[in-house]
Amino acid sequence: MRRILTLSLLLALFSVPAVHAQSRDLGARGDLLDRVAVVVNDGVVVQSQIDQQVSAITRRLREQGTQLPAASVLRQQVTERLVLQEIQMQRAQKVGLRIPDEGLNNQLREIATQNHIEFDQLPDALAHEGIVYAEYREDMRRDMTLQVLRQRDVLSRIYVSPREIDQFIAKQAANKNADVSYNVSHILLALPEAATPAQLEQAEKLGNDIRGRAQKGEDFGQLAVSYSQAQTALERGALGWRKGNELPTFIADMVGKMQPGEVSEPVRTPSGFHLIRLNESRSDRDPLIVNQTHARHILIKTSELQDDETVRGRLQTIRDRIAAGTDDFGAIAKAVSEDPGSGSEGGDLGWTSGGTFVPEFETAMQTLAEGEISQPFRTQYGWHIIQLLGHRAQDMSTDERRRRAYEKIRASKLDEETELWLRRLRDEAYVDVRS
Helix, strand or coil: CCCCHHHHHHHHHHHCCCCCCCCCCCCCCEEEEEEEEECCCCCCEEHHHHHHHHHHHHHHHHHHHCCCCHHHHHHHHHHHHHHHHHHHHHHHHHCCCCHHHHHHHHHHHHHHHHCCHHHHHHHHHHHHHHCCCHHHHHHHHHHHHHHHHHHHHCHHHCCCCCHHHHHHHHHHHHHHCCCEEEEEEEEEECCCCCCCCCHHHHHHHHHHHHHHHHCCCCCCCHHHHHCCCCHHHHHEEEEEEEEHCCCHHHHHHHHHCCCCCCEECEEEEECEEEEEEEEEEEEECCCCCCEEEEEEEEECCCCCCCCCHHHHHHHHHHHHHHHHCCCCCCHHHHCCCCCCCCCHHEEEEEEEEECCCCCHHHHHHCCCCCCECCCCCCCHHHHHHHEEEEEEEECCCCHHHHHHHHHHHHHHHHHHHHHHHHHHHHCCCEEEEEE
């Protein structure tokens, strides 16, 4: 059985493994009772959550060949991660964020597709891996909720000015390393917003000690697991491959001068002291010639009166009549399409670049020949049919360069802003560690 691709991703990020806890107290009647490990505002982190994540992360680190940190250090890392998750989930609930079943199912369908199985086969495939489907769904819902919350509270609030874009483009034009990507690892020694001189001195000294150990040959990933307070700590501090201008500015400024294997001196930012290790670098060519697609579609949504099968059958009839030449696509789209953006335009979506639409829509569109009409298919928005009108390679040098500059500037600010946001949430929360 092919292993579910997203399982490892979930475990690497935030998931609580879908297994029963092994360390619980017995109640007076002999029932297993979970023990409160941490009180977080009006919520709790229970002992079984910590035990489960410690067990899963221990297995993963052993599979990677990483020496385990002291049990107390690993438990502290896991506990702090779960505390931050609980704080964020409370924040999401407070602002009314909830991933609907339809959006969750679409994500699970994508996972099934990536693993070359049908959606209804996913529970059995997970069971084969020892994972309870219902718990997997809720883990996925939680991770999606956290992503949306961070987009709302962090990403949407990052401002990129036109002047920043102009300066970025000018700097990139003059930078011979603009097309270089870096594989970077990172350790954060976090500081409170009002750190005392003694706290600053202690953190900087620890940073220098860690750097010295890394320079003497200790594994940087192991040191990250043991000491880093960044969200990537339990992933061995890995930030992965990023273009230089997609990294936080202070990291980009350092790695451009570093050799692979080199570890930076501790660098202070508002979130704390950082140690950076350059693992590898490579030169990338990123052309500004963009492949675009011109298509039109008809969207019909399900309702209390029209279930999936009814809507699919209705679209099938429409599709067959258009294909036979009986009806005109544009006229029918104007009459019945429920897409507020394109319905009045005869379903015309204009020229679009890859990644504009949800994955199911992109996949269906990419399989069509020019003039062909798709079979009905479903996305989170409803049921669609698409007609492909054409392809072109478009020179987007000016517009695309500015769009990419905006995205890269925003991405370079995201990591630091996220760490600061998490520190603020943590500092404002009531946290009582009981074990």
